Amino acid sequence: MNVLVIGGGIAGATTAMALQRAGIEAAVYEAYPKAADGVGGALTLSPNGRNALRQIDADDAVAAAGLEVPGMVMQNHKGRAVGRFDGLAGLPSSLLMRRDRLYRALMDEALSRGITVEFGKRLKTIENKPDQVVAHFADGSSAAGDVLIGADGIRSAVRSTLDPAAASPRYAGLLGLGGWIRNPGLPVTGNYQHFAFGKRAFFGYFIDADEILWFSNVPAADPAEAETASPEHWLSVLRERHADDVPARDIIALLKPEDVGQPGVLEDIPTVRTWHRGRVVLVGDAAHPTSPSSGQGASQAIESSLELARALRDSPDVATAFAQYEAARRERVERIIARAGKINNDKGAGPVARIMRDLLMPVVMKTVMKPEKMFGDLHRHRIEFAPSRASV
Structure with missing residues (x-):
């Protein structure tokens, strides 16, 4: 054949x-x-x-x-950890890659x-x-x-x-911005990926001694905006969307327009x-x-x-x-x-849904969203x- x-x-x-x-x-x-x-x-x-x-x-x-990376940490917009997922026994670690x-x-x-x-x-x-x-x-x-x-x-x-x-x-209603920058001295994350539901956008980051990986999923009504707006515009959007989020605002404060670039459009079928x-x-x-x-x-x-x-x-x-x-x-x-x-x-999520999510997440993470229950069928598939x- x-x-x-x-x-x-x-x-x-x-x-x-x-x-x-x-x-x-x-x-x-x-x-x-x-x-x-x-x-x-x-x-x-x-x-x-x-x-x-x-x-x-x-x-x-x-x-x-x-x-x-051995696992991931979920946070709220204040930077407080509300849950942690470690790798499952008997499986290789996930790989974080460019x-x-x-x-x-x-x-x-x-x-x-x-x-x-x-x-x-x-x-x-x-x-x-x-x-x-x-x-x-x-x-x-x-x-x-x-x-x-x-x-x-x-x-x-x-x-x-x-x-x-x-x-x-199908457009998911979100644009994805992100990249790698040099770490000027922020605390490392110990090989764990961190994901935070911010007040107005979702933020993820990983910090080692040399580099910071960051990304933000920004709600946007029109995906065409990803192709037309400038990096300066998107940096301004990031600063506004994450103004109340820790440590997202500290990482974004390090960015220059050339670190932002053009957003990707989150899509599926x-x-x-x-x-x-x-x-x-x-x-x-x-x-x-x-x-x-x-x-x-x-x-x-x-x-x-x-x-x-x-x-x-x-x-x-x-x-x-x-x-x-x-x-x-x-x-x-x-x-x-x-x-x-x-x-x-x-x-x-909008303001009301966000408040409900933030209230329920700590309880859910300790009960329903346990690692084996969340990822067992997904990650153990062979x-x-x-x-x-x-x-x-």
């Missing part, structure tokens, strides 16, 4: 490696002319994502590019394994034939294979070819109606785009890459493989997307993926 993977991001690289481990040849076609160095902010790779990477022997390469370093680690690992990667290949059209699939690119070239996998993100061109009426990304047709199938954010609030985007992409490769390896035909893959993944990822949607609603004999 010969597979075309459209998209060289997290899902594309891990899918190609999983297919290779399954004894299936795959080549990756990336739209951009080079790797995504310096692109994107930070993300968390959860224990389930790391366990999936271990199935294809890629966790060590990724861990070397990130920082292990997004571009995760891209680079996965891409370098794929290339080191001899996987073909071609840059500057922006998909134009697909011929989904009974006996093969052909991808045509904007540069006039084309590639043919037995299967085409769309790993091209939330605005997937492959998804649009499968279902021209597919749902568009609750249900992607069509995951596959003929010889074409979706994976990662192309199939199940969740907002960053899930903390699971990368991890779910990696899980799906393994399930898809396993199905293609073990099933008698492509149609059966795709159906088995979707059956194994759809319910889980849509539950995670819905959960992230509820978190987004909490982040953008995909057994033994390599094929052909790849050993």
Whole structure:
């Protein structure tokens, strides 16, 4: 079997490696002319994502590019801790990573394994034939294979070819600002990530001896504002939204306009109606785009890459493989997307809802929201993926 993977991001690289481990040849076609160095902010790779990477022997390469974090602390706007989540027994720690370093680690690992990667290949059209699939690119070239996998993100061109009426990304009502700055001497957070429900916006931070990672989710009615307003405007917004929040205001006081940049738009698609047709199938954010609030985007992409490769390896035909893959993944990822949607609603809560949330949170964190109950099913999910004999 010969597979075309459209998209060289997290899902594309891990899918190609999983297919290779399954004894299936795959080549990756990336739209951009080079790797995504310096692109994107930070993300968390959860224990389930790391366990999936271990199935294809890629966790060590990724861990070397990130920082292990044993848990997280939830705070109110006064900086008081209202709850703490430690890692679950028997699982690896989460990894806090710069997004571009995760891209680079996965891409370098794929290339080191001899996987073909071609840059500057922006998909134009697909011929989904009974006996093969052909991808045509904007540069006039084309590639043919037995299967085409769309790993091209939330605005997937492959998804649009499968279902021209597919749902568009849904705006969550929040804009995301954030970045890394030098630490001038603020107390370190002891490798714990901190998340605070501020009075008028949500704030997260991580502080070590050298750097501060910060981010803010700011409610905004019009997502177009993210593209039109200046960094100076957004710095002013941050100062106003977090004026009463500790320690957010102290971190924001250190920022310069160039530290702020252009916001990202928090989006998701609750249900992607069509995951596959003929010889074409979706994976990662192309199939199940969740907002960053899930903390699971990368991890779910990696899980799906393994399930898809396993199905293609073990099933008698492509149609059966795709159906088995979707059956194994759809319910889980849509539950995670819905959960992230509820978190987004909490982040953008109005004054009355915010007061109720702040009153109830300390009690809830000590009763309902215990680590095993909150994250057990999510983080303990494991995909057994033994390599094929052909790849050993």
